[in-house]
Amino acid sequence: MKNAFYAQSGGVTAVINASASGVIETARKHPDKIGTVYAGENGIIGALTENLIDTSVETDADIAALTHTPSGAFGSCRYKMKSLEANRAEYERLIEIFKAHNIGYFFYNGGGDSADTCLKVSQLSESMGYPIQAIHIPKTVDNDLPVTDNCPGFGSVAKYIAVSTMEASFDVASMAATSTKIFVLEVMGRHAGWIAAAGGLVDSSIPVVILFPEIDFNEGKFLKKVDKNVKEFGYCTIVVSEGTKWPDGKFLAEQGTRDDFGHAQLGGAAPVVANIVKKALGYKFHWAVADYLQRSARHLASNSDVEQAYALGRAAVEMALDGKNSIMPSIVRLSNNPYKWEIGYGELKDIANVEKKMPENYISDDGFSITKSCREYLLPLIEGENYPPYNNGLPDYVVMQKSKVKKKLPPFEV
């Protein structure tokens, strides 16, 4: 009987732990087929460095509580494994670790990069003659994975952004006659406007201008639109993606600092946009940058998101037990209204390194709002509320014990 390995990858979300719960609870239901589920401490790095967490020590209640706890309970990391050619040693190390701990199932919970890693592990296990069933579990607030209708994590961010846009707009509407007329909310999404699009889910009586990363920032056209809204509605709400760019390709948000990968560190598109409006039109503004608040807001999670995150974790284990390998369980949409979905799956070779863009027909012709098709796609994803329990006024989120498994192999540098 084989053990399983589970790891969280990349930026965490409000519901990735619900997938973890789905994996672990389902594995526990099959003690005759799956031994222990080991979790990587801080993601795949935990496997490479042999820092494995023994999840069997965690109580059933705590594993259940993961469904209402945001963040990555076992730790995650932004560690993209290089290509097989460039760093074969790392992949071989993974197989060695799996071998040493009798691991036959590899559940990797992340975005496009981790789907790629998952695929390579599966390929290498074949060529190295040590059988591993590698199953990828989708997770990304960016909603940019192919094959699946949507990605767990996105629905809850979308709900947070839609609700926040609505609430701040109500606020500004009531002050606009004598005070603030412009509210700018900056949201995540460096490459795709999925998250920004969620700002367009509010009622059409609320004037929202969206700045998408897909559309070059056209200052003149933008100011005209904003001014028109202020004159018609008394105020204007602007939802700007951190990835919005000037026509020359430079981010509005660029701060001059870069992260470890050399990407420009973003944050600050909102004040830039607010000041552009102030300078040209003179309107008083306020701005907010939601940053991590939006992706960790489990208090406002979408129920369909939580249910799907859990279901995908569960399906990953069931598919593994069914002998599947090198696949990712996915969400298949059956109908919009009422919203119906089921679990399907795709082959990792069709998923790894493929980025799903927002369809062109989801953005209005003027480039500042979403279309009816986009709204029909998004609405089911923010459907339903799924509140965590509270204790003393604060959510009762769980923290894992993280009991470490005894190491069996020599150290390995990452």
Add this chain to the structure above:
Amino acid sequence: MKNAFYAQSGGVTAVINASASGVIETARKHPDKIGTVYAGENGIIGALTENLIDTSVETDADIAALTHTPSGAFGSCRYKMKSLEANRAEYERLIEIFKAHNIGYFFYNGGGDSADTCLKVSQLSESMGYPIQAIHIPKTVDNDLPVTDNCPGFGSVAKYIAVSTMEASFDVASMAATSTKIFVLEVMGRHAGWIAAAGGLVDSSIPVVILFPEIDFNEGKFLKKVDKNVKEFGYCTIVVSEGTKWPDGKFLAEQGTRDDFGHAQLGGAAPVVANIVKKALGYKFHWAVADYLQRSARHLASNSDVEQAYALGRAAVEMALDGKNSIMPSIVRLSNNPYKWEIGYGELKDIANVEKKMPENYISDDGFSITKSCREYLLPLIEGENYPPYNNGLPDYVVMQKSKVKKKLPPFEV
């Protein structure tokens, strides 16, 4: 039988409409004593310009729905009436309006400035021989009114900040080993650290450094504290008040722009603090500015806050019917655990222009966190959840019909 006038003043909150609901529902229960409740469109400016909203047109269901709707449903304004000496004409205009519309009750829902206006209206009505019972209903996210134990609006902001601090900290904790180690959340509160203090309500296992407006920013001491947290916990969350100042009195957040009153327009302490940490310690950071999101977040309102806001609106009407004048109903705390409170009241002369500061013993000796006393004071205020109904994934907030009353007087310039 006299009519009543109700107006919302200053920055709006998640629960000021609950007070409005309390006023209107209670008045409707006494049709033999109170005629129509007129609301000022955009606050007191609506009275001065004779833009009165006839609330009798609004359905009972819509008035009830105000208890779960953030913002100012009738419009608010930042319009501070000058002193009686400087602008007696404005006060006389108010009395003329009240006379023209047979208004005998003046309910003013706001902070310190509106308590002052309320007091003056009451004094002038006496000297002008037109009887007005002026009752102030407390509202301010800043929690800075005297006499009352706390102010409606504050508890919900505090809950939002505490929950957001907790959720973002969970997020950073799971990424810190290989990525972001510093998260900075900027919160409101230009003069007092009440809101920033709420960041200290999270469990002590979460390392939070708070920067209060009451404490001069000491860069060296701050960096030492942050570094210690990162070394001990792996990460550090920083909650910075928009009002935090350098020792020379300049705001960290100062942008160089000023609002209509000549106050420096704030926003941007978070990126300043984040960059100070990055430059000195090299840690990767993320930052968020909550701005209006925090005060409009009815989706996360504190139940005690909602209940108190409603109760104070109701009490205002009941006290008026009881013949009271020139007072403000207040919250009297009876016990912390279990939290018990009752309605009391104070005289406007003791409230107008008095600012309640945070007690010194609420801030820890090192200046970066809250004390046990502060925690005991704050915890009951974020107690309980009070969720709005949802429809299609979004809160079902109500918008008033705002039917205007026919004008009877000549125009008046404000």
